[in-house]
Amino acid sequence: xxxxxxxxxxxFARPADSVAPxxxxxxxxxxxxxxxxxxxxxxxxxxxxxACHAHRGMTPRNRAMFGAPGTVYVYLSxxxxxxxxxxxxxxGVAAAVLVRAVEPLGDVSMLLANRGLxxxxxxxxxxxxxxxxxxxxxxxxxxxxxxxxxxxxxxLDDGWAPRVEVTGRIGVGSGGDLALRYILPGSTYLSRPPRxxxxxx
DNA sequence: TAAACGATTAGCT
DNA sequence: GCTAATCGTTTAT
Numbered sequence: 001x002x003x004x005x006x007x008x009x010x011x012f013a014r015p016a017d018s019v020a021p022x023x024x025x026x027x028x029x030x031x032x033x034x035x036x037x038x039x040x041x042x043x044x045x046x047x048x049x050x051a052c053h054a055h056r057g058m059t060p061r062n063r064a065m066f067g068a069p070g071t072v073y074v075y076l077s078x079x080x081x082x083x084x085x086x087x088x089x090x091x092g093v094a095a096a097v098l099v100r101a102v103e104p105l106g107d108v109s110m111l112l113a114n115r116g117l118x119x120x121x122x123x124x125x126x127x128x129x130x131x132x133x134x135x136x137x138x139x140x141x142x143x144x145x146x147x148x149x150x151x152x153x154x155x156l157d158d159g160w161a162p163r164v165e166v167t168g169r170i171g172v173g174s175g176g177d178l179a180l181r182y183i184l185p186g187s188t189y190l191s192r193p194p195r196x197x198x199x200x201x
Numbered sequence: 202t203a204a205a206c207g208a209t210t211a212g213c214t
Numbered sequence: 215g216c217t218a219a220t221c222g223t224t225t226a227t
Contacts, residue, residue: 079221081209130209172208
């Protein structure tokens with residue numbers, strides 16, 4: 001059984017690079033589906049971040065990023081992958097945290113089924129942003145949804161506050177070198193394993 | 202209206 | 215390591 005305090009919107013009402021490290025170790029949970037520990041996220045900032053979708057102002061796609069803290073911003077990547085973002089900052093400020101990898105907890109059968117995987121393939125079920133979206137059964141209708149018991153998608157805090165490591169973001173061009181990717185060091189559920197020779201500490 | 206482009210993944214060499 | 219798959223959004227004619 002999974003338990004913890006449900007994070008309320010105020011948790012997200014601050015800069016994304018402040019929210020992101022605090023999310024590592026929290027539990028992303030979808031009622032009736034399952035969930036797991038957040039082990040890898042990336043922050044996207046409203047100012048000075050060319051990789052942020054809202055970098056050039058509001059468009060129909062990125063409108064959710066300007067929404068209230070705790071809003072869900074979902075978009076289609078490469079025409080086939082659903083990527084999940086959690087909106088930060090007060091309404092009107094475009095910032096979000098991209099969920100890139102999760103370590104499954106509890107009953108993983110639903111997550112596996114959504115991904116079309118067998119019971120021995122747990123490590124591939126939520127290790128990557130596109131995989132997370134598919135495993136959690138998300139689609140574009142989730143855009144503009146709000147985290148909480150009403151939508152069924154919540155972030156839980158069970159009191160664990162692990163040490164967090166910061167690295168450069170993955171897969172983005174301009175602005176990718178910014179140190180805005182936050183990971184749980186040593187986790188075997190990262191979207192990319194640590195580079196060989198990278199500091200282990 | 203047309204064309205280019207991804208905050209990726211799976212499968213093959 | 216390399217590339218096809220695949221389509222909504224954005225930007226350029």
